[in-house]
Structures are given as structure tokens and as C-alpha cells.
Amino acid sequence: MQKPVLAIVGRPNVGKSTIFNRIVGDRVSIVEDMPGVTRDRIYSSAEWLNREFNIIDTGGIEIGDEPLLHLMRQQAEVAIDEADVIVFLADGKEGVTAADEEVAKLLHRSKKPIVLGVNKIDNPERKDLIYDFYSLGMGEPFPVSGSHGIGLGDLLDAVFSHFPEQPEEEEDDETIRFCLIGRPNVGKSSLVNAILGKERVIVSDIAGTTRDAIDSEFTREGQKYTIIDTAGMRKRGKVYEHTEKYSVLRALKAIERADVVCVVLNAEEGIIEQDKKVAGFAHEAGKAVIIIVNKWDAVEKDDKTLREFEQKIRDHFLYLSYAPILFVSAKTKQRLHTLYPLINQVAENHSLRVQTNVLNDVIMDAVAMNPTPTDNGKRLKINYATQVAIKPPTIALFVNDPELLHFSYRRFLENKVRETFGFIGTPIRIVARKKN
Numbered sequence: 001m002q003k004p005v006l007a008i009v010g011r012p013n014v015g016k017s018t019i020f021n022r023i024v025g026d027r028v029s030i031v032e033d034m035p036g037v038t039r040d041r042i043y044s045s046a047e048w049l050n051r052e053f054n055i056i057d058t059g060g061i062e063i064g065d066e067p068l069l070h071l072m073r074q075q076a077e078v079a080i081d082e083a084d085v086i087v088f089l090a091d092g093k094e095g096v097t098a099a100d101e102e103v104a105k106l107l108h109r110s111k112k113p114i115v116l117g118v119n120k121i122d123n124p125e126r127k128d129l130i131y132d133f134y135s136l137g138m139g140e141p142f143p144v145s146g147s148h149g150i151g152l153g154d155l156l157d158a159v160f161s162h163f164p165e166q167p168e169e170e171e172d173d174e175t176i177r178f179c180l181i182g183r184p185n186v187g188k189s190s191l192v193n194a195i196l197g198k199e200r201v202i203v204s205d206i207a208g209t210t211r212d213a214i215d216s217e218f219t220r221e222g223q224k225y226t227i228i229d230t231a232g233m234r235k236r237g238k239v240y241e242h243t244e245k246y247s248v249l250r251a252l253k254a255i256e257r258a259d260v261v262c263v264v265l266n267a268e269e270g271i272i273e274q275d276k277k278v279a280g281f282a283h284e285a286g287k288a289v290i291i292i293v294n295k296w297d298a299v300e301k302d303d304k305t306l307r308e309f310e311q312k313i314r315d316h317f318l319y320l321s322y323a324p325i326l327f328v329s330a331k332t333k334q335r336l337h338t339l340y341p342l343i344n345q346v347a348e349n350h351s352l353r354v355q356t357n358v359l360n361d362v363i364m365d366a367v368a369m370n371p372t373p374t375d376n377g378k379r380l381k382i383n384y385a386t387q388v389a390i391k392p393p394t395i396a397l398f399v400n401d402p403e404l405l406h407f408s409y410r411r412f413l414e415n416k417v418r419e420t421f422g423f424i425g426t427p428i429r430i431v432a433r434k435k436n
């Protein structure tokens with residue numbers, strides 16, 4: 001189920017990213033620690049009163065050197081397209097500006113629920129500064145202070161009152177949901193067309209919150225699939241859709257709803273930074289991953305070309321060592337039929353459960369072979385292991401001191417688990433818990 005989405009819109013410097021960071025909190029992102037991956041976040045999950053939602057800072061979507069009003073118009077469009085509720089943020093110290101009024105007009109026309117936040121009210125006694133903002137016709141202004149963390153609870157309460165009702169969770173385990181992600185021009189739409197070419201497709205407006213996304217459902221050899229709509233697949237020709245951060249945003253939304261993420265590369269152009277960034281998101285989200293190298297028809301090949309490309313992928317995507325690689329051509333349809341068995345296999349591994357006693361044998365054998373590390377004279381002691389979740393498979397190790405489980409030993413155990421159970425195509429999470 002797609003989480004509801006909140007977007008923050010407002011002039012530069014009113015405090016959008018300050019408030020975004022406040023709301024998101026200190027969620028750590030694995031991807032951000034990887035070289036070549038951008039640090040500035042524009043999209044994140046967040047939580048308020050035990051309900052998860054997603055939040056977009058439209059100010060982070062750089063649209064280029066645009067005049068202020070043009071920029072604001074595009075940010076408002078992104079928010080209107082993507083969000084369930086829009087927070088319009090203004091600056092209480094500056095008062096209502098002409099640009100605020102323009103944006104207010106635009107947002108009004110959208111019919112999306114809007115909550116008006118007036119930021120930089122650092123001193124609660126200056127709440128009187130908000131009265132001017134009634135003139136924007138957006139209802140009650142909420143005084144907040146991003147830098148002091150004041151008033152955000154009331155603001156979020158108002159936002160939540162506009163979120164759509166949470167429908168009953170209907171887990172459909174029968175259907176494999178997958179998406180294709182990748183930078184523009186790698187061939188995502190061509191692949192989707194080639195994949196869907198022979199299938200009888202039901203195109204459906206998806207249930208829930210994103211009104212403009214279109215999913216395609218079909219059945220093949222008894223297995224139900226849904227292809228989730230991604231950035232770049234339907235070109236609607238708005239200016240902001242060509243900005244990189246916007247396509248990252250769309251990719252993130254698709255990844256969230258998928259079980260299997262196909263990361264598409266362009267064989268003709270090789271691997272660039274943007275590819276790594278996109279792939280990193282799939283890994284971080286804990287989805288099953290397949291790497292598809294498209295346009296293989298367009299490459300001059302000898303008997304080494306494929307191996308070399310494969311090696312290049314392994315070198316560039318170290319964290320995706322579990323992802324199978326498929327060389328295809330959307331144009332000639334070469335090897336495209338092998339995608340389905342692969343999707344089935346990685347989806348199965350993604351939700352595989354292993355028996356606790358077998359898992360424990362594997363972990364204990366591994367420890368016997370390569371004793372646990374010590375840190376300052378203290379040795380890690382693993383009491384037992386059990387799988388606590390699927391999608392992705394997550395293994396809890398009950399230990400004397402979770403701090404003692406370091407990256408390299410975790411990696412060693414992961415490799416042992418993979419040697420035994422396979423788990424091709426899926427990340428595995430290993431978490432250390434203190435045994436009481």
C-alpha cells in the first residue's frame with residue numbers, strides 16, 4: 001500500500017528544508033554513505049503518531065536558472081502531481097509577499113488540500129505575526145519554527161486530517177509487483193512495451209493515493225504480475241519531468257510499491273554515476289533486484305565483451321553482488337523471455353523463510369570455522385539466530401553485545417547464509433539484538 005504523501009511548497013529561504021529535516025528526523029540512509037550518491041534528500045519516509053507517510057521538499061528539485069515565479073509554478077506543479085496534502089510554507093518575519101499570493105492562487109486551483117504554515121515564529125509570543133496570512137485564503141495559518149522545532153505537531157495534525165482513509169490492508173501475495181528504473185533513455189519504455197507486447201493487459205488506476213500512476217496487470221503461465229509505472233515511462237512533457245531529481249522521486253515512489261526492481265543500464269553508454277544512485281535506492285529499500293543491460297544489440301561484441309561488462313557492473317555496484325545480470329535488447333527482443341523466470345526466482349527468494357534450526361546450524365558452523373571477532377578484549381558471542389522477517393529476509397542474531405558485530409563479520413555471515421540458501425536476487429539483513 002502506498003503511503004500518503006506530503007509536499008512542502010514555498011519561496012526559497014522560508015525554511016522548507018529545515019522543516020523537512022525536522023520531520024524526517026535522523027533516519028539514516030545507507031545510500032548516502034556510498035560514494036557518488038547525493039546527500040541532499042528531497043524525498044523521505046517519515047512517521048507521526050505511528051503512521052508512516054512520505055514527504056517531498058519541492059525546493060530540492062532544482063529546475064535551473066528560472067525566474068522566481070516560474071520556479072514556484074513548477075514546484076507547485078510537482079506538489080499537485082505527487083502529493084495528497086500540500087503544506088504551503090511562508091516566512092512570518094517577512095509577511096505576505098507577492099510571490100506568496102501567486103503561488104496561493106495556483107494551489108487553490110488544484111483542489112488538493114492545503115495546510116498553511118507560517119515559519120520563523122521562534123518566539124511563541126509573536127503569534128500575532130500570523131494574522132496577515134489569513135489574506136491568502138488558505139484557512140487558518142499554523143505558526144511554526146523549523147529551527148526550534150515548535151508547532152510542528154499541530155501542523156502535522158492538520159495534514160493528517162486531510163490524508164485519505166487508510167484502506168484495509170489487502171495483501172495480495174499472488175501477484176509479483178515489479179518496476180523498471182534507470183536514467184532517461186536507457187530503454188525503460190521500450191522494454192515495457194516489448195514485455196507487454198503479447199500480454200493481455202489490464203491498465204488500472206491504482207487504488208490509494210497516487211491518482212496519476214497507471215499500473216499494468218497481466219497473467220503469464222499462471223503467474224500474476226503488475227508492472228508499476230515509473231518515471232520516464234509516460235512522457236507528459238512538463239518541464240520539471242526532465243530534471244534528474246524529479247525522475248529520482250518518481251523512481252523512489254515506484255520502488256516503494258514493488259517487490260522486484262529491475263535496474264536498467266544502457267549497454268551503448270556504459271555505467272555512469274546516475275545509474276549507481278538509482279540502483280542504490282533499490283538496494284536500500286530492501287527490494288529484490290535484477291540488473292538489466294539493455295541495447296545489447298547495439299554493441300560490437302567479441303567473446304569477451306559480455307564477461308567484461310559483467311565485471312564492470314560488479315566493480316561499480318559492489319553492494320548489489322546478489323543481483324543477477326541479464327543482457328537483453330528491447331529492440332530485437334533478444335533474451336527478453338528469460339526475464340520472467342528470473343523475476344519469479346528473485347521474488348521467491350525475497351519472501352523465502354528458512355527454518356530456525358537449519359539457520360542456526362549454518363551460523364554455528366560459520367562461527368566454528370572463523371571465530372567471532374573481539375573488540376577491546378571483548379568477544380562477540382552469538383547465542384542463536386532466527387529469521388524475523390521476509391521481503392527482504394531479515395535475520396536476527398541474539399548476542400552478548402550488538403556493538404561487537406562489525407561490518408566484515410556481518411558480511412562473512414551473510415556469505416555463509418547465501419552459500420547455503422541461495423537467496424539470489426535479494427538483499428539479506430542481519431541485525432544484532434541483545435540477548436536478555
Ligand code: GDP
Nearest residue numbers: 012013014015016017018059120145146147148
Ligand atoms: P528553504 O530554502 O525554504 O529550504 O529554506 P531553508 O530551510 O534552507 O532555510 C533558510 C534559512 O532560514 C536558513 O538560514 C535557516 O536557518 C533559516 N530558518 C529556517 N527555519 C527557521 C526558523 O524557524 N526560524 C528562524 N529564525 N530561521 C529559520
Ligand code: GDP
Nearest residue numbers: 184185186187188189190232295298329330331
Ligand atoms: P526510457 O527513457 O528509459 O523510457 O527510454 P526509451 O524506451 O524511450 O528508449 C530510448 C531510446 O533508446 C529510443 O530511441 C529507443 O528506440 C532506443 N532503444 C530502446 N531499447 C533499445 C534497444 O534494445 N536497442 C537499441 N538499439 N535501441 C533501443
